[in-house]
Amino acid sequence: MDSLQKNGLITEELNVYYGTNHAVKDINLTFPKHTVSALIGPSGCGKSTYLRSLNRMNDLVEGTRVTGKIWFEGHDINDQGEDLQQLRRRIGMVWQKPNPFFKSVYENVAFAPRYHGMKNLDEIVESCLRKAALWDEVKDRLKDSALALSGGQQQRLCIARTLALGPSVLLLDEPTSALDPISTAKIEELMFDLKKDYTIIMVTHNMQQAARISDQTAFFLLGELIEVDQTKRLFTNPKQKKTEDYITGRFG
Amino acid sequence: MRQRNWRTEGFGRGITLFCAAILILITLSIVYFIASKGLSTFFLNGVSLTEFLTGTTWNPDADPGKFGALPFIMGSFLVTVGAALLAAPLGIGAAIFMVEIQPGWGQKILQPVVELLVGIPSVVYGFVGLSVIVPFLRNNVGGLGFSLLAGILVLTVMILPTVTSLSTDAIRRVPRDLKEASLALGATRWQTIWKIIILRSSLPGLLMAIIMGMARAFGEALAVQMVIGNTPLVPKSLLEPANTLTSAITLNMGNTIAGSAYNNALWSMGLLLLLMTFVFILLIRYVGRKGQM
Numbered sequence: 001m002d003s004l005q006k007n008g009l010i011t012e013e014l015n016v017y018y019g020t021n022h023a024v025k026d027i028n029l030t031f032p033k034h035t036v037s038a039l040i041g042p043s044g045c046g047k048s049t050y051l052r053s054l055n056r057m058n059d060l061v062e063g064t065r066v067t068g069k070i071w072f073e074g075h076d077i078n079d080q081g082e083d084l085q086q087l088r089r090r091i092g093m094v095w096q097k098p099n100p101f102f103k104s105v106y107e108n109v110a111f112a113p114r115y116h117g118m119k120n121l122d123e124i125v126e127s128c129l130r131k132a133a134l135w136d137e138v139k140d141r142l143k144d145s146a147l148a149l150s151g152g153q154q155q156r157l158c159i160a161r162t163l164a165l166g167p168s169v170l171l172l173d174e175p176t177s178a179l180d181p182i183s184t185a186k187i188e189e190l191m192f193d194l195k196k197d198y199t200i201i202m203v204t205h206n207m208q209q210a211a212r213i214s215d216q217t218a219f220f221l222l223g224e225l226i227e228v229d230q231t232k233r234l235f236t237n238p239k240q241k242k243t244e245d246y247i248t249g250r251f252g
Numbered sequence: 253m254r255q256r257n258w259r260t261e262g263f264g265r266g267i268t269l270f271c272a273a274i275l276i277l278i279t280l281s282i283v284y285f286i287a288s289k290g291l292s293t294f295f296l297n298g299v300s301l302t303e304f305l306t307g308t309t310w311n312p313d314a315d316p317g318k319f320g321a322l323p324f325i326m327g328s329f330l331v332t333v334g335a336a337l338l339a340a341p342l343g344i345g346a347a348i349f350m351v352e353i354q355p356g357w358g359q360k361i362l363q364p365v366v367e368l369l370v371g372i373p374s375v376v377y378g379f380v381g382l383s384v385i386v387p388f389l390r391n392n393v394g395g396l397g398f399s400l401l402a403g404i405l406v407l408t409v410m411i412l413p414t415v416t417s418l419s420t421d422a423i424r425r426v427p428r429d430l431k432e433a434s435l436a437l438g439a440t441r442w443q444t445i446w447k448i449i450i451l452r453s454s455l456p457g458l459l460m461a462i463i464m465g466m467a468r469a470f471g472e473a474l475a476v477q478m479v480i481g482n483t484p485l486v487p488k489s490l491l492e493p494a495n496t497l498t499s500a501i502t503l504n505m506g507n508t509i510a511g512s513a514y515n516n517a518l519w520s521m522g523l524l525l526l527l528m529t530f531v532f533i534l535l536i537r538y539v540g541r542k543g544q545m
Binding site (some may be wrong): 055057060062084085086087088089092093095097099101102103111112115116158161162165 | 427433434435436437453
C-alpha cells in the first residue's frame, strides 16, 4: 500500500486483446508520481494500445478485452464496476493530432467543467490556459474559434482542456508528432512544468524527445515490455540487446 | 507520339465539354421556357402579381378570372414545413441510432429499410395514403380524411429516407478523435452525442439533410395530390382539405388551352416552384459553406 501512495499508477500483468490478436502482453509497469515516463518502440508495438487502456479508452473499441490490474488511487480501475466518467476526470488524455472541439477557445476549456457542474468557469479557464502556457497568446481571443489557432496552440489548448478537470495523471499519445519544431519545444518545456503537479505518461516515436524530457523510459516491442529503466541509464547503458539495437537505430 | 497524345487529349476534352454544354443548354432553356410562359400571365394576360401571390380566390374560368394562388402557395409551404417538422426528429434520431448507439445490427437492419423507402414509387405512397391514412383520419380523427394532415403524413414517410441517410452521413463525418476527446474528458455517451456530434460538428450536415428533405417535399406532386383533397382554399385546420402548387399544375394542365390565361397561370405556379428550388439550392450552398469553416 505504501508503494501505491508514492506511485501515480501501477499496472500488473496487463494484457490487451483485439479479437484474437494479443496486442499487449503481461505488462508490469510503475509510474511514480510527478515524473514523466516515456513509452518508446516501433510502430505497432502496442505502446499506444497500452496507453489507451490506462483510462479505459479501449472499452470503446468493439472486440477489445483488457485483463490484469491497473492500480490507481488505491483501487483497481480495470474493474467492471469502475465509474468511467469519474475515472476520466482523474486521468486525462491528449492525442497525437490536436483535436479541439469546433467551439471557441473559452468553450473548449469550459466544456468538461460545465457539465461536471463546476463553478467559477472564468477562473478555471484562465488558470488552465496559464498552466498550459497559452494564456498570453489567447487571452484577447477567447471567443474566437479554436480552429483559428495554430497547430501548436491547438495542442496546448487540448492540454488545457484536459487540465480543467483537475486530473492527477496525464496520458499523452505522441503529442508533438504533428507539430513543428518550435511548437514541439514549447510542449516539451510545458511537460517540465506540468510534472510538478501531474504524473505524465507519454508515448513517443522520437527517441531524442524521450531522452530530453522523461525520467523513466519503457521500451516496447511486439506487445512486450523489453526493458524499463531510468531514462539516462536506458539510453546510455541498455541491458537488453534488442533495446540497444533499437536506440542505436538498427531497426524500427 | 506527342501529336497522338494531343489528339486523344483533345478528343476526351471535346466529348466532356459537349456533355457539359448540353446539360447547361437544357437547364437554361427550361428556365427560359418556364419564365417566359410564367411571366406572360402578368405581362400578356394582365393578372396582377399581388393578386396572384396574395389573393385567395382561384377561379380562372370566371369572367373576369380570379387568379389568387395563395391557397396553393400556403398548401405547398404547410405540407413541406409539416413534413420537415415530423421527419427531422425521426430521421436524425434513427441516424444517431444507426451510427452511434447500435452500429452493428442497427445499421444492418436500418440501412436496407431506408434504401427500400427511397425506391418505392411515389404513386404507391399515394395509394397507401389513400387507402390507409385517409380512412383512418376520417374514422378516428374527424373530417373527410382528405386533408392537409394526410398530405403531411405521406410526405413525412417519403422524405424520411432522404433525411435519415443524409443525417447518417453527417454524423459519420464527425472525426472519431472528437468523440474520443469528449469521452476522455469524462462526458457520458449521451452528452458526447448531444454536445459534440449534434450541436457542433454535424449541425450543418443535419440542416442540409432537412433542407434536402424539404426540397423533395416541396416538389412532390402525385402522392400529395392523392390524399390532400385538392380544394383551392387556405386550410383553417390540419384536418381540412387543401391544395399545393404541384398538384394544381398536374390536375389542371390537361384541361386548359395553351396560351390561355389559365394555362399561363399554371406556368406561373411552375415558375414559383422553380424559384423556390433556387432558394433551396442557395440555402444548401450557404449551409454547406458554413460547414466547411
